[in-house]
Amino acid sequence: DSDSRNMNLKVKDLWDIEYGCWNMSLLKALFDDHSTRQILKIHWLGAQVDDVAIWTGSSNGKFSVKTAYLLDQRHRFNVPVTKCWRNIWTSKIHERLKVSLWRVAAETLPLKWGLVNQLKLLKLSPC
Known part of the structure; x- marks a missing residue:
């Protein structure tokens, strides 16, 4: 066939x-x-080079679950990468803590002030 x-x-x-x-x-x-x-229009390099898979979702070309998640969810977060983000991701702390810090900074965790904002409540009650 x-x-x-x-x-x-x-x-x-x-x-x-x-x-x-x-x-x-x-x-x-x-x-x-x-x-x-x-x-x-593509210029052929002529060298016998093996085909390799390159992940365009990261700067180093290697696939990771983190970069796949960021790429998939970029519409939700729509937050520019700053020095703060780089500091979180390159810090020598546990990966789960990095994700939690990132979610807090990106305002994606259902924290009380965020829920109040979403539910359009007028004022916060004391904790």
């Missing part, structure tokens, strides 16, 4: 090693004209 073979293709399979250029017949068979033109 040609569709299942195409699903296993890698970028290097689209390169014609013998002629040192993109395999035009394969590109035209797999992609529309616009996509083919865009691919042709």
